[in-house]
Amino acid sequence: MVIxxxxxxxxxxxxxxxxxxxxxxxxxxxxxxxxxxFLGVATNNxxxxxxxxxxxxAAAELGAREVAVxxxxxxxxxxxxxxxxxxxxxxxxxADRARRLVAGFDRVSFTWxxxxxxxxxxxxxxxxxxxxxxxxxxxTALADERAAATESGASSVAxxxxxxxxxxxxxxxxxxxxxxxxxxxxxxxxxPSPGWTGAVGRPTRLLLLRHGQTELSVQRRYSGRGNxxxxxxxxxxxxxxxxxxxxxxxxxxxxxxxLGRAKETAEAAGRALGLPVRELPGLIETDFGAWEGMxxxxxxxxxxxxxxxxxxxxxxxxxxxxxxxxVRERVEATRRDLVALHPGANVLVVSHVTPIKTLLQxxxxxxxxxxxxxxxxxxxxxxxxxxxxxxxSVRLANDTSYL
Numbered sequence: 001m002v003i004x005x006x007x008x009x010x011x012x013x014x015x016x017x018x019x020x021x022x023x024x025x026x027x028x029x030x031x032x033x034x035x036x037x038f039l040g041v042a043t044n045n046x047x048x049x050x051x052x053x054x055x056x057x058a059a060a061e062l063g064a065r066e067v068a069v070x071x072x073x074x075x076x077x078x079x080x081x082x083x084x085x086x087x088x089x090x091x092x093x094x095a096d097r098a099r100r101l102v103a104g105f106d107r108v109s110f111t112w113x114x115x116x117x118x119x120x121x122x123x124x125x126x127x128x129x130x131x132x133x134x135x136x137x138x139x140t141a142l143a144d145e146r147a148a149a150t151e152s153g154a155s156s157v158a159x160x161x162x163x164x165x166x167x168x169x170x171x172x173x174x175x176x177x178x179x180x181x182x183x184x185x186x187x188x189x190x191x192p193s194p195g196w197t198g199a200v201g202r203p204t205r206l207l208l209l210r211h212g213q214t215e216l217s218v219q220r221r222y223s224g225r226g227n228x229x230x231x232x233x234x235x236x237x238x239x240x241x242x243x244x245x246x247x248x249x250x251x252x253x254x255x256x257x258x259l260g261r262a263k264e265t266a267e268a269a270g271r272a273l274g275l276p277v278r279e280l281p282g283l284i285e286t287d288f289g290a291w292e293g294m295x296x297x298x299x300x301x302x303x304x305x306x307x308x309x310x311x312x313x314x315x316x317x318x319x320x321x322x323x324x325x326x327v328r329e330r331v332e333a334t335r336r337d338l339v340a341l342h343p344g345a346n347v348l349v350v351s352h353v354t355p356i357k358t359l360l361q362x363x364x365x366x367x368x369x370x371x372x373x374x375x376x377x378x379x380x381x382x383x384x385x386x387x388x389x390x391x392x393s394v395r396l397a398n399d400t401s402y403l
Contacts, residue, residue: 003025003069048076049091053094202344208384209351256350379403
């Protein structure tokens, strides 16, 4: 069993809003996961429901079967317990989404607690609301930078250092076709989500492009923080992906991993689209530590027991490297930043296998098994959408039809 504590707030109600959620172990002694996010303008109740949803998603990702939810929102606790009806139009889809998450566990209980007993989640929610000013400043700076790049007609690569949770600063796609009518970002009108999710609003659409071929990928070796360049075929793959994206249009922003193979792939797209490319450290590949450059068999032979635990437990790091849980934390922070900074925009994200799989995992709301079961080809395109009400969906995975 795990304990989920969640909170949300709005400075103005409605006003700048954010949520916080924390997952504790059964003894309430160890923090297993934390979530926080600035939501833009929303009400207290919407923010509280978003906190609950984030906490339940985190518990599901941890593999929990029983959850004890503790919140200081009487409204959310009573509605989720079935004693009060959900009448407000904006709350109905959020309550439905929370109930769908609840149905995925064996048992979930809801308990009201005084605010003083919900300090951890309250602190996270306030930190999320504090991000509002930074989000606004960075949005303005990025808009000015894009305008300057458009005037000069130049495509460039820029770096940005980490700063708070918004320091690392997605076009409906089917069969590799970008819907250019979605261009225009936040100015586009709200639309319902496809399928059965019930999410509403214009999503931030992340077009997830894996980099082209390198020598290590040819040899099927662990390639993390090493920096092998693209092969001739890799450059050809990057060029074909860039041609496809430019022909379809509708992309507002390009971001990439700081590693050379991703930058080179992103720069090809930037030249074709006439857009600057921004490096985000959170999109870097997993640090494989001592296993860097080894094949799967070589790493397994070096330490069979550790290699087996690493494959089965996302909290176990490679020797001298990262765990998949650590990768998830930085990728999730980057996702939050992209959604906050580019609401309703189409964002081309050029990265590596693990970060792209992690973004798809977050969009699907599934556990880490996806990391081991989903195959992504070199220079493949996948699409994940993240909606302003917290909904998400995957529209495409591993498309290589343009290569």
